Amino acid sequence: MSDKTPPEASAAGHPQLPDDGIEGPPLATERGAAVASQWRLMWWKFRRHKLAMVSLFVVFGLYLTAIFAEFLAPFDPGSTDRRGGFHPPQMVRFIDRTDDGFSIRPYVYDTKRNRDPVTLRTTYERTGDKVYLQFFGKGDSYEMWGLFEMERHFLVPVNPRERYYLFGADRLGRDMLSRTIYGARLSLSIGLVGVMFSLFLGVTLGGLAGYLGGITDTVVQRVVEFVLSLPTIPVWLALAAALPPSWSIEVRYFFITLIVSLVGWTELARVVRGRFLSLKKDDFVIAARLDNASQARIIFRHMLPSLTSHIIASVTLAIPLMILAETALSFLGLGLLPPAISWGVLLKEAQDVRSIVLGPWLFIPGGAVVITVMAFNFLGDGLRDAADPYSQ
Amino acid sequence: MSDPRLPRATVNAALPEDVILDVRNLRTYFPTRTHVVKAVDDVSFQLRRGRTTCIVGESGSGKSITARSILQILDAPGQIEGGVIRLRSTGRDAQGESIVDLTSLHPRSRAIRAIRGRDIAMIFQEPMSSLSPVHTIGDQIIETIRLHEPVSKSEARTRAIELLRRCEIRDPDIAVDRYTFEFSGGMRQRAMIAMALSCNPQVLIADEPTTALDVTTQAEILDLMRELQTSYGMAIMFITHDMGVVAEIADDVVVMRHGKVVETGEVNALFADPQHAYTKKLLDSVIKLERRADIKPAEAAILGADTPTILAVRDLSVTFPGQARFLRKPAPGVHAVRQVSLELKKGESLGIVGESGSGKTTLGRAIASVRAPTEGNVLYRGKDGVEVDLADLNGPALQAYRRRVRMIFQDPYGSLNPRMTVGQIVAEPLRNNNVATGAALRARVADLLEQVGLPAEVMERYPHAFSGGQRQRVGIARAIALEPEVVICDEATSALDVSIRSQVLDLLIELQKKLDLSFIFIAHDIGVVRYFCDRVAVMRLGEVVELGPASQVCSAPEHPYTKALLSAVPHPDPTARSMHLRTRYSEEAS
Numbered sequence: 002m003s004d005k006t007p008p009e010a011s012a013a014g015h016p017q018l019p020d021d022g023i024e025g026p027p028l029a030t031e032r033g034a035a036v037a038s039q040w041r042l043m044w045w046k047f048r049r050h051k052l053a054m055v056s057l058f059v060v061f062g063l064y065l066t067a068i069f070a071e072f073l074a075p076f077d078p079g080s081t082d083r084r085g086g087f088h089p090p091q092m093v094r095f096i097d098r099t100d101d102g103f104s105i106r107p108y109v110y111d112t113k114r115n116r117d118p119v120t121l122r123t124t125y126e127r128t129g130d131k132v133y134l135q136f137f138g139k140g141d142s143y144e145m146w147g148l149f150e151m152e153r154h155f156l157v158p159v160n161p162r163e164r165y166y167l168f169g170a171d172r173l174g175r176d177m178l179s180r181t182i183y184g185a186r187l188s189l190s191i192g193l194v195g196v197m198f199s200l201f202l203g204v205t206l207g208g209l210a211g212y213l214g215g216i217t218d219t220v221v222q223r224v225v226e227f228v229l230s231l232p233t234i235p236v237w238l239a240l241a242a243a244l245p246p247s248w249s250i251e252v253r254y255f256f257i258t259l260i261v262s263l264v265g266w267t268e269l270a271r272v273v274r275g276r277f278l279s280l281k282k283d284d285f286v287i288a289a290r291l292d293n294a295s296q297a298r299i300i301f302r303h304m305l306p307s308l309t310s311h312i313i314a315s316v317t318l319a320i321p322l323m324i325l326a327e328t329a330l331s332f333l334g335l336g337l338l339p340p341a342i343s344w345g346v347l348l349k350e351a352q353d354v355r356s357i358v359l360g361p362w363l364f365i366p367g368g369a370v371v372i373t374v375m376a377f378n379f380l381g382d383g384l385r386d387a388a389d390p391y392s393q
Numbered sequence: 394m395s396d397p398r399l400p401r402a403t404v405n406a407a408l409p410e411d412v413i414l415d416v417r418n419l420r421t422y423f424p425t426r427t428h429v430v431k432a433v434d435d436v437s438f439q440l441r442r443g444r445t446t447c448i449v450g451e452s453g454s455g456k457s458i459t460a461r462s463i464l465q466i467l468d469a470p471g472q473i474e475g476g477v478i479r480l481r482s483t484g485r486d487a488q489g490e491s492i493v494d495l496t497s498l499h500p501r502s503r504a505i506r507a508i509r510g511r512d513i514a515m516i517f518q519e520p521m522s523s524l525s526p527v528h529t530i531g532d533q534i535i536e537t538i539r540l541h542e543p544v545s546k547s548e549a550r551t552r553a554i555e556l557l558r559r560c561e562i563r564d565p566d567i568a569v570d571r572y573t574f575e576f577s578g579g580m581r582q583r584a585m586i587a588m589a590l591s592c593n594p595q596v597l598i599a600d601e602p603t604t605a606l607d608v609t610t611q612a613e614i615l616d617l618m619r620e621l622q623t624s625y626g627m628a629i630m631f632i633t634h635d636m637g638v639v640a641e642i643a644d645d646v647v648v649m650r651h652g653k654v655v656e657t658g659e660v661n662a663l664f665a666d667p668q669h670a671y672t673k674k675l676l677d678s679v680i681k682l683e684r685r686a687d688i689k690p691a692e693a694a695i696l697g698a699d700t701p702t703i704l705a706v707r708d709l710s711v712t713f714p715g716q717a718r719f720l721r722k723p724a725p726g727v728h729a730v731r732q733v734s735l736e737l738k739k740g741e742s743l744g745i746v747g748e749s750g751s752g753k754t755t756l757g758r759a760i761a762s763v764r765a766p767t768e769g770n771v772l773y774r775g776k777d778g779v780e781v782d783l784a785d786l787n788g789p790a791l792q793a794y795r796r797r798v799r800m801i802f803q804d805p806y807g808s809l810n811p812r813m814t815v816g817q818i819v820a821e822p823l824r825n826n827n828v829a830t831g832a833a834l835r836a837r838v839a840d841l842l843e844q845v846g847l848p849a850e851v852m853e854r855y856p857h858a859f860s861g862g863q864r865q866r867v868g869i870a871r872a873i874a875l876e877p878e879v880v881i882c883d884e885a886t887s888a889l890d891v892s893i894r895s896q897v898l899d900l901l902i903e904l905q906k907k908l909d910l911s912f913i914f915i916a917h918d919i920g921v922v923r924y925f926c927d928r929v930a931v932m933r934l935g936e937v938v939e940l941g942p943a944s945q946v947c948s949a950p951e952h953p954y955t956k957a958l959l960s961a962v963p964h965p966d967p968t969a970r971s972m973h974l975r976t977r978y979s980e981e982a983s
Contacts, residue, residue: 036853039812284808287763288871291800292822293792306812391811391857 039391043310046387053383059376067185073155074179076164077141078342084114085174087123087360088166093134093156107134107156109165123359133159169362171350180342181366187343188324189373191258195323196316198262203269204312210270211277212300221274225267233264237326241335250341257336261326265319272315273308280304310388318381321374328370344370408481408492413595413628414440414463414513419476419496421455421462432458432471434652440596440628445619447639447660448632449675450649451890452861456632459649460598463630464509465500481595482512511541514589518601520581524573530557530584531569534591541592556587559624561617579610583617590621597622598630603638607748607917612961612972615642634890636679637963640664641972648672660967678892679965682920685943689902692944695741695927702774703911704737704760704798704879709769711755711935729755731935732769737879742905742912744926744943746919748958752935754803757883757915761800762791773798775878796826799877803884805864809856815842815867816852822874841870844907845900862893866900873904881913886921898925919962923947931955954978 037045048054066073082088091109111130116123140157144150158165168177210221240260244253280286281304289303324344330336331345332352339346344366350356351363408415421433433455440446448456461467463478478495498505509515517523525533534553538544544552550569557565560583573581582602589597599618603611619642622629631642639646639660646663648656648671656669667673685692710731715724730752737743747753759766762783771783775797786794802808809818819838823829829837839849845866856864865885872880882901886894898921904910916922922929922943929946931939931954939952950956957978964971 036814036858037855039855042857284802284804285810288800288802288808289810289821291761291763291795292871293795293825294821295825298825303810307810 039306039310042391043387047383050383050386052379053386056376056379056383059372060380063185063373063376064189066182067189070182070186071143071145071151072153074176074182075140075154075157075167076176076179077143078175078179078183079340080141080175082164082170082174085164085166085170086172088112088125088170088174089360090169090177090362091166093165093167097131107136108132109134111163132163132165134165135159168365169360171360171363172356177347177362177365180347181344181369183342184344184347184366185369187254187337187341188327188345188370191254191261191327191343192320192323192377195258195262195265195327196320198259199265199269199319199323200312200316202262202266204273206266207270207273208277208300211274212281212304214278218274221270225270228264228267231264234329236263237261237330238333238335241330246338250337253337254341257327257330258323261323261330265323269312269315269319272311276308276311277304280307310384314381314384314388317377317384321377321381324370324373324377408479411442412439413442413481414630415477415479416459416463417477417479419459419462419478420474421458421467421471422474423471425470431652433462436476436649436652436654438647438654438657440630441645442595442628443622443626444644445622445629445631445642446645446647447643448630448647448649449634449636449639451634451675451892453651454649455652456649457600458652460515460600460630460632463495463598464513464515465495465498465505466509467500480508480512482508507541510537510589510594511592512594513596513598514592514594515598515600516582516585516589516602518604520578520585520605521573524581524585524588526573529570529572530576530587534569534584534588537588537591552591553587556591557584559590559621560584560587561613562587577610578606579613582606582610582614586614586617586621590625593625594627596628596630598632600632601634602631604633604635608919608963609748609957609961609978611638612963612975615963615972618642635963636676636891636965640965640967641963641970643967648675664965664967674892676965678895679920681895682891682924683964684923686898686902686924688899689925692927692942696942698740700739700741702736703739704774704913705770705772706733706735706756706760707770707772709733709756709759709771710767711752711759711764712767728935730759730766733932733935733937735930735937735940737911737913739878739911740905740909741928742914742926744922744929745913745915745932746917746922746929746958747932748917750934751932753915753917753932754883755935756932757800757881757913760913761798761881762786762795763800773879792826796822796875797877798879798881799872799875801865801868801872801880801882801885803888805861805868805888806856808868809864811856814853814855815847815859818856818867819852819870819874822871826875828875837874841874842867844873844904845870861889862897865889865897869897869900869904873908873910876908877910879911879913881915883915884917885914887916887918894921895924901925919947919959931958 091112093107093109095105095107097104097106097108108131110127111132112125113128114123115126134156135158136156137153138157138159139152140154140161142150142152164176166176166178168181170176171180206221206224210218237260241257244256248256286299286303289299294303327336327343328345328348331343332348334349337343337346347366348364351360351367356363416439417437419433419436420431423430423432436455436459438446438448448459450456458467458471461471462473465473467473473496476496480493480495482491482493493504493508495505495508498508524530531550531553534556535546535549538549538552539546554565554569557568562568562580562583568584573584576584585602602618603614606614615638618629618631631638633639643660646656646658646660647654648663648669650671656663656667656672658668663672664676667676710733711729713727713729715726733752733756735743745753745756755764758764760771760783765784772780773783773794774780781790781794783794809815813821816835816838819841820834823834823837835852838852842849842851847863847866847870851859856867859867868885885901886897889897901912902925905912912925914922914926926943928941929943930937931946931950931952933954939946939950939955941951946955947959950959953976956976960975961972
């Protein structure tokens with residue numbers, strides 16, 4: 002994708018086209034638009050969808066966060082702080098006024114824990130001291146992508162023994178910001194991996210049904226209808242409950258994605274089948290057949306390029322459903338289990354009344370889910386509108 | 394002329410008594426992201442009581458946008474930028490006339506809504522999409538009447554039935570309760586006209602009302618409109634691209650091109666002595682199609698020559714199976730082609746003419762091996778002299794047949810893969826048949842493009858950058874890429890504007906000479922067939938009713954259906970209006 006806009010009609014350097022009128026009809030002689038492939042046309046059309054453009058950046062940002070989770074999270078997500086249970090969110094300040102004037106450096110105000118002797122409720126009070134922070138400072142050590150040891154973080158306290166809580170802390174004093182960032186990794190990747198499964202099943206089965214028709218079509222259609230008629234949540238619950246809790250996080254993660262995508266492929270199969278059915282009758286596909294193109298060439302060279310954009314749009318709209326499904330399962334305690342961290346797992350900890358009263362910030366992962374799902378939906382809408390750049 | 398709006402005083406200036414609608418300096422623009430499309434640019438004309446004004450122009454000339462501007466039903470982002478549209482409006486209670494400037498009314502105002510349908514009614518090209526499929530014809534007419542006049546439902550119904558009767562719909566009291574889909578195309582257009590006439594409009598705008606119809610149906614509709622005009626005395630604005638229709642129905646003609654009026658005049662004068670070069674060119678290209686192409690050798694020379702038969706169709710039938718029904722026998726199938734036999738001689742062009750539903754396209758597709766025939770044979774004897782039966786072919790033999798017998802499609806937009814460049818599209822048959830690769834392939838594609846009159850540089854462009862005629866040239870290049878012997882043209886020129894039509898036909902004739910091709914030319918347009926073909930087969934309901942030399946079939950037909958078909962074709966000569974003298978064909982007559 003390039004940022005080049007479709008150039009306006011430029012006079013020089015065009016081959017002269019045969020004149021079909023007297024002076025010729027107004028031809029699309031702009032060279033840029035004339036040689037623009039479908040992806041470039043789609044990009045031009047997509048760019049006009051403002052909300053989708055914003056969403057594109059949001060989604061991009063979210064995945065970057067997930068990829069660089071270890072670096073961006075200030076602390077180890079599992080590290081607890083005995084003196085930080087239900088610590089409320091703090092604001093990072095930049096303008097530091099001291100006796101010697103002021104300077105620009107990030108800091109938060111230090112707090113002291115108080116316990117109300119009657120209600121036993123924990124409150125935090127400013128001590129007046131400052132906890133200075135630094136960018137790219139050293140903190141908890143971690144293994145970047147499991148490959149090499151690192152201890153630099155994006156923003157950490159200068160003194161590694163101190164802590165700060167941008168998103169607050171949970172019951173055990175674990176930093177919610179770090180946990181939400183780590184949670185993005187599992188929650189977002191489950192959407193992608195799940196959609197890959199769906200895509201594989203959906204495109205293969207839908208494509209076969211649409212292209213071959215006849216008995217294949219009937220069988221695939223009936224299977225799709227059967228799957229769609231299953232009550233989704235009970236089936237998920239039953240399947241998820243059947244997974245032994247002793248399995249490792251990785252195995253469990255894999256099976257949860259499988260379960261979640263079990264339903265997702267049907268919609269894709271239908272979309273692909275419908276497209277194949279209508280494309281099969283298009284003149285240019287018949288022309289390819291009469292050009293003696295092989296079956297494979299007709300499917301992969303002539304039909305699939307017309308479908309990819311639609312498939313991408315459908316996939317984008319399917320990802321948020323996967324993310325929501327994982328969140329729901331984990332929230333009910335049947336999906337991923339602690340110590341795995343996903344947004345659903347984090348929300349599970351906000352299940353009881355105590356959390357609502359003592360730490361409403363425990364719902365921040367829920368906000369992350371909402372933002373992600375909305376961004377994907379807007380992005381999908383934009384892609385769907387741009388998917389067929391040839392319709393006017 | 395540069396002043397967009399005339400002062401108010403001029404608007405109120407008197408119009409000549411018989412002028413009902415006066416359009417002056419109308420400009421309608423469509424602003425796009427990069428530039429402004431001037432769809433209608435400084436257009437002026439008048440509509441007079443009891444007269445038909447034809448707006449004629451090719452696609453993109455702005456004729457429909459002009460009509461839509463008058464009613465203010467423009468699609469976004471279209472906007473009237475300037476000009477005055479004055480309408481002599483009879484008030485709701487018919488007390489005195491007033492002159493209204495339609496451009497001064499808001500597109501969603503009550504005033505313009507009162508004018509739409511009551512003063513100015515419009516009929517559209519596609520009767521199926523402009524009538525509601527979920528309401529009966531009667532309901533739709535009654536609604537229109539009651540929107541504009543305070544009458545009771547039963548009164549409105551009586552009037553609706555009367556209107557349907559006036560529009561020559563059989564059994565109007567039954568038809569009033571029918572749904573749109575129960576009507577044929579011609580009947581739908583009649584119902585549409587009945588609806589338009591329901592409030593006695595002063596102006597009827599007809600936007601290509603007969604373009605989607607067969608010629609015989611078109612003749613009926615034109616008849617009806619002429620008759621209704623005499624009895625209602627309204628002004629008709631008739632938009633069309635067909636000079637024949639203009640000659641048949643117009644009193645005055647407005648010729649448009651690229652959003653501008655190039656010429657206005659009385660019909661006889663304009664046809665006899667066109668002033669503008671474009672009008673001349675338009676008329677010439679229509680008149681050119683009235684007879685055999687000059688660049689072709691004489692018909693007798695081709696028919697008399699002792700040439701071998703290259704393709705023979707024997708008793709070919711194609712039946713579309715009926716819908717499977719639950720626990721019952723499947724519905725009876727449709728016999729699209731029945732027992733057709735044809736022969737195509739080497740170097741000859743055989744025309745297949747018929748109206749929609751005659752099976753001509755199905756026949757062409759069966760010969761092109763797109764669809765297998767239900768019965769009968771297609772026998773092909775190529776250069777090598779071996780006769781093959783299409784039905785027996787498969788695998789490499791079928792591929793060989795498809796290399797020799799090629800097809801050009803009707804729709805220049807749908808037949809080219811929008812996601813491949815023109816070079817890739819033309820290279821596709823060469824690549825698939827291992828004719829050439831690499832630099833040789835590129836050179837061959839360039840050569841093919843040049844043969845169809847496109848510069849080789851366009852290879853890297855995508856089809857969306859080409860006009861209809863240019864796309865059709867690409868389609869032709871693809872068809873001749875494998876040096877075929879037979880080319881089947883399925884309505885290859887019917888989607889093109891008339892001035893481009895003859896250019897494409899001439900290109901085909903030249904290629905025929907150069908490459909020694911034989912054509913099967915399928916068309917609904919007699920003119921094109923007469924221009925291009927040596928022999929003609931006339932098809933009706935899947936059967937060939939007449940087959941003979943083009944000159945004979947097109948001027949002295951034997952079969953009554955062919956006679957009816959020919960006499961319904963409008964000719965571009967307003968002094969010899971012949972449509973009302975046409976012969977009608979009915980089943981009993983055969």
